[in-house]
Amino acid sequence: MDSGEGTPADQTRHAPLPLVAAAQARCSTRCVPGLPAPETPRLDDASEPRHRPWADLPADILGVVVGRLALVEDRARLRSVCHAWRAAARLHRRLPPPLPLLVLSDFSFSSFRAEGTVTGARLRVPLPGSETAGAGSVVRCVGSFEGWLVGVEADQSRDIGDHRCFLMNAFSQDVVRLPAPSAATDSVDTQSKSLSLPIANSSGVMNCVTNTAHRAMSFRKVALSSSPESGTGCVVAAISMAKDTTELALWRPGMESWCVCYGSCVGKFIDVIFCRGKLYMFSSSELTEDLFSFELSEGDNGGLMVSRVERRHMEMPGVTEGYYQNWSIVEWRGKLLVVATYTGGAEVWQRIVEVRVFEASLSTEPVRFTEIKSLDGDCIFISPCSCKSFRSCQYDGVGGDLIYFIDGYLSADKNARPFDKLVYNVKDGTMAPFAADIPEDKLQAPDGMLMHPTWLFLPE
Structure with missing residues (x-):
């Protein structure tokens, strides 16, 4: 670094x-x-002991x-x-994993400390020369998994989406290059293959296409099923939001292009997550919030294809009038949790005024949510591109039943509200400021747009 x-x-x-x-x-x-070892002191040596x-x-x-x-x-x-x-x-391998790092807009990072604070921006994760953005471009981080960061590069001078995507190990500097999210040409690839899948439990259709040369995608969040070191066991799921269109892109090692899923049934993207070996995507429309589950199968030439899509209706608790609700999804001890934040108030920028945590019962239809008031001493770390639970009991001084937010909306608007930086106590419902030492310019791109900080959890 x-x-x-x-x-x-x-x-x-x-x-x-x-x-x-x-x-x-x-x-x-x-x-x-090759150098001589220092002389071993003698017990009867009259000189000062060494x-x-x-x-x-x-x-x-x-x-x-x-x-x-x-x-x-x-x-x-x-x-x-x-x-x-x-x-x-x-020789001492049985150590708890290190405390998480927070990767900022310029790939500098802050360290989470045992007393529940983070340091100011200190060191920087260097990008390999081949992945450094050129003039008019910016590289941003859109996800992480066990020491790996997901980077994308977009040309800010043209509205054609991202034209590079890569996985990078923050310490070994190993790089895995993924197919370009956006093609440089509008010509149609004659080898492209498409499939229309009926959505179970719904009247809609999900379209899936591979080997396409005419899509323009801009990734907002990328989730990994496992470490890239696992080879074909690693599945990459990327949410694209470009030109008011939400798409889900899938890839695994060996594929030369993305498998892109889209359809009118998918409204505004909320979150995507791998849980219990399945891929789930949350989205919302004007009237409902829906949970989609995806079953993946082997495609042509060792590729990946969606074999089944199911729409799960949800019974979400009501929202207080005048408040806006935002969700973050996290896996906690094999369970799927929804951390709901509510913004409101008379200020120019509405801030988080309430937080509630729900456990999703995936075995019921519709999916039911039960509010919980304890994390059994664990912590949850939330950022726009990564959410993860953490066993705090392994560390001296790290408090439990706390949720640490460095959170904001996945928006490309320069006028979007600033990030919320706070810590929430699940047991007593109190909130306190957090990460005050992080300069605001570390949350912005050179053109003033908000960049998305990402929690990085290391497997060591």
């Missing part, structure tokens, strides 16, 4: 740990192959140190001290 800009307070507060800094100095010669080299710290003591490092960058600092420390750290 590159060094980025930060306030003097940040640079002081997040300097390398004293133990690590001292060890790096003492271990600089001890760990270089300290043992840091590289010789017992592995069990290093294990205690490693176990207290919740931030991924602190663990990286420890491993970088010397070969002995790196080897000792590998």
